[in-house]
Amino acid sequence: MAPKSLLAVNAGSSSVKITFFTLEKPPRTIADAQISGITAPPAQLKYTRGPGSSTHKEELEERLETPQDAFKALLKRCFTDRELSEVASAEDLAYICHRVVHGGDYRDAVEITDETYHYLEEVEDLAPLHNFSALEIVRMCRKELPHVKSITFFDSAFHQTLPEHVRTYPIDPKVAKANKLRKYGFHGISYSFILRSVAAFLDKRVDQTNLIAMHLGSGASLCAIREGRSIDTSMGLTPLAGLPGATRSGDIDPCLVFHYTNEAGNLSPTSTKAMHISMAEEILNKKSGWRALTGTTDFSQIAVAEPPSAAHKLALKIVEDRLVGFIGNYFVKLEGQVDALVFAGGIGEKSALLRRRVVERVRCLGFTVDRDANEAEMSGDRVIDISGADVGSRRVLVCQTNEQFEMAYQCLEQRR
Numbered sequence: 001m002a003p004k005s006l007l008a009v010n011a012g013s014s015s016v017k018i019t020f021f022t023l024e025k026p027p028r029t030i031a032d033a034q035i036s037g038i039t040a041p042p043a044q045l046k047y048t049r050g051p052g053s054s055t056h057k058e059e060l061e062e063r064l065e066t067p068q069d070a071f072k073a074l075l076k077r078c079f080t081d082r083e084l085s086e087v088a089s090a091e092d093l094a095y096i097c098h099r100v101v102h103g104g105d106y107r108d109a110v111e112i113t114d115e116t117y118h119y120l121e122e123v124e125d126l127a128p129l130h131n132f133s134a135l136e137i138v139r140m141c142r143k144e145l146p147h148v149k150s151i152t153f154f155d156s157a158f159h160q161t162l163p164e165h166v167r168t169y170p171i172d173p174k175v176a177k178a179n180k181l182r183k184y185g186f187h188g189i190s191y192s193f194i195l196r197s198v199a200a201f202l203d204k205r206v207d208q209t210n211l212i213a214m215h216l217g218s219g220a221s222l223c224a225i226r227e228g229r230s231i232d233t234s235m236g237l238t239p240l241a242g243l244p245g246a247t248r249s250g251d252i253d254p255c256l257v258f259h260y261t262n263e264a265g266n267l268s269p270t271s272t273k274a275m276h277i278s279m280a281e282e283i284l285n286k287k288s289g290w291r292a293l294t295g296t297t298d299f300s301q302i303a304v305a306e307p308p309s310a311a312h313k314l315a316l317k318i319v320e321d322r323l324v325g326f327i328g329n330y331f332v333k334l335e336g337q338v339d340a341l342v343f344a345g346g347i348g349e350k351s352a353l354l355r356r357r358v359v360e361r362v363r364c365l366g367f368t369v370d371r372d373a374n375e376a377e378m379s380g381d382r383v384i385d386i387s388g389a390d391v392g393s394r395r396v397l398v399c400q401t402n403e404q405f406e407m408a409y410q411c412l413e414q415r416r
């Protein structure tokens with residue numbers, strides 16, 4: 001029987017999200033499932049059949065040690081659901097699309113073969129904290145589902161257009177080349193989705209669209225887009241650079257590392273044979289950010305009118321300060337030719353308060369916000385306009401981004 005569906009996988013360090021899509025153009029969602037809290041049991045399962053139906057949530061009794069375990073549990077849940085006739089077994093799958101954060105020099109998605117798999121293993125060392133989970137699942141699919149094509153999509157691919165002076169760090173060029181040290185940039189699957197959706201919303205051609213886009217989730221970044229191409233972005237060699245995240249420091253003076261602990265350069269206790277990480281990487285990626293400041297990773301407890309503590313208030317001001325700094329920077333790099341300022345990602349889509357505070361602080365650049373539009377629910381819209389009615393106000397938009405959809409969309413456009 002011919003395959004009927006496509007599976008998109010978005011694996012993070014503590015969660016695995018999967019979505020099944022039809023093979024139509026554009027693809028339609030069949031089912032969505034995710035397991036979070038893999039590293040902090042009990043793991044939580046969320047499961048939704050098709051769009052518009054209610055979401056089932058449960059705590060999982062079984063112990064899931066790895067992203068592979070979570071992936072297997074999710075597949076089993078979907079394959080055994082009798083009401084999901086499109087996905088009863090791996091035989092029904094035409095492709096598995098994997099989000100891999102760091103794709104090294106790859107400019108585009110690639111099908112997993114011995115050669116591409118080997119290259120990804122090489123660049124895994126550049127971003128072990130971010131690539132490990134995804135590649136564990138790729139390894140499992142290669143072994144256990146060898147007849148289904150695995151296609152890897154990279155967060156870094158969208159930023160291959162960064163000009164040389166933006167992607168180059170001012171260090172010894174020989175060392176930089178030998179060790180592949182440069183700015184790569186991430187969240188590019190999301191930025192592709194945002195760019196296409198916003199261009200359509202503005203009724204402009206993608207290659208004539210200029211944006212300052214923000215993907216604000218537990219990992220957060222911005223991107224300056226000129227004529228449909230990334231010309232700068234706030235993450236760097238790894239997703240640590242730029243804005244603070246839930247547990248990431250974002251930009252700091254690199255020398256801080258040497259003063260933090262005496263052992264910062266040593267291998268971290270969580271290092272394994274497949275994942276070499278130093279204490280410094282662990283501290284700056286997992287023990288910093290707004291959780292280090294406030295104790296919570298949940299930004300909805302921080303972005304509130306009356307923050308519960310001085311620490312929460314400070315965390316909000318820090319995030320806001322770094323954001324407006326980058327907006328100013330990118331506004332200048334785009335020479336003021338900005339079609340829209342776009343908020344996306346869990347925080348960008350849900351925090352009206354952060355949006356209002358940020359836009360009010362960049363009013364000097366001509367952006368304004370409409371209070372009612374900003375507070376309204378998105379209700380299924382991909383893009384909404386929240387700009388103020390002031391004459392000459394620049395556009396401010398919110399885009400509900402969807403990395404799994406973007407992979408499915410690109411896969412079907414390019415391969416069928």
Ligand SMILES: Nc1ncnc2c1ncn2[C@@H]1O[C@H](COP(=O)(O)OP(=O)(O)O)[C@@H](O)[C@H]1O
Pocket residue numbers: 012216217218219246297298299300301303345346347350351
């Ligand atoms: N109402 C809200 N206000 C502010 N932040 C929120 C709100 N709802 C969710 N968030 C934040 O969004 C984050 C999730 O964003 P998302 O882009 O889905 O995550 P991830 O980066 O893990 O893929 C949560 O960690 C939470 O901090």
Ligand SMILES: CC(=O)OP(=O)(O)O
Pocket residue numbers: 012101155186187217218219220239
């Ligand atoms: C690249 C990155 O930081 O991804 P996430 O926001 O999903 O952690």
Ligand SMILES: [Mg+2]
Pocket residue numbers: 217218219
């Ligand atoms: Mg994310």
